[in-house]
Amino acid sequence: MTEPSATASVEVSVDPKTAFEVFTEEIDLWWVRGPINFWDSARLLELRIEPGVGGRFLEVYGTDPEDVRVSGRITDWRPGEQFSYRTPEGDVETSVSFAPIDGGTRVTVVQTLLTADANTAFVWPNVLHWLPAWIGRRDSAPRIPRELGRLSIALYYSDPAAAARWLHKVFGLTSWDRIPAVGAQPSWIELHVGSSAILLFERSEPASPAADHAAWVYVDDLDAHFAQAKGNGAKILQEIHQHGFRSYEAEDLEGHRWTFLQARPTMQ
Structure with a gap:
């Protein structure tokens, strides 16, 4: 009702x-x-x-x-x-x-x-x-509508708000609006990498977290990002390596796999 x-x-x-x-x-x-x-x-x-x-x-x-x-x-x-x-x-x-x-x-x-x-x-x-x-x-931002990019992913967690806080602290993901405070349970949460959105929703039924998504995220300083993630307790699946691109792989608090890559200088 x-x-x-x-x-x-x-x-x-x-x-x-x-x-x-x-x-x-x-x-x-x-x-x-x-x-x-x-x-x-x-x-x-x-x-x-x-x-x-x-x-x-x-x-x-x-x-x-x-x-x-x-x-x-x-x-x-x-x-x-x-x-x-x-x-x-x-x-x-x-x-x-x-x-x-x-x-x-x-x-x-x-x-x-x-x-x-x-x-x-x-x-x-x-x-x-x-x-x-x-x-x-608004005093410094361009006066044009803020558009999301063409690539977004949806992730499903048993506790999306806790996941958002973890992703913000450990992987440095930010949001155009806010990271939910402890106790807050919004209907959905949007994190952002540039203009791309990562939408967090509550998992409605048990599923394999590792099968929920495959996410690749380009960052400006891969070494600093790796140090932040490792220092905050991320499970590192593969350390920084070179295979056509420079990257590392880690797992988050509910078993989702993330690949972080060094961004090209021309990437917006």
Whole structure:
């Protein structure tokens, strides 16, 4: 049974007026363009919030003004304070508030089911943390949407959050948004190598971890990476060797095999 509401909050280091503007005017810059983050990601050109009551929350698919998906209609618009929108069916309301706090703003999103037969997946608890990540880098980052690369892998763990922390500490993998804290259990976790994503999901049934994937990751300094992994307790299957390419192989905490290779200078 779907819960009647969901709430998510983040704190950002800008004032409420700026936070409101960034949230609404720059949503296409801070919302990560991953394959599962949109209704129709294969066709997406732009994510847009039209200002003012009556405005629309849109996925833009083409140059034709009608080639869009309307996620909601704005029902409340108070810059620097709050805005709300409802789905076209009128069954889900989403309210976003901006409250001043010491050093910035607390942004809170509340999604509420308005009808008993509403059927939706609450997205905001899984994506709102992208907002402070963008605000932290927006002064120096290019003003273009951040796109994931064409190569991603999915990994299945009994505890994806613990795996993410281990992969971050031992192999140095990072994330465009965050590494989950102890106790957090997000629906999915995205780690990144350049523009490529590694999606971590919970394993639904017992399986051989070694058969879950085959991952090759190019790094800038193979020797330093090897020292970090070995120093933090990774099981080394094959030390650095040369065979057409320079690489080493290691195993992670649940038996997945990883091959790390020295990147070419021309690799982006």
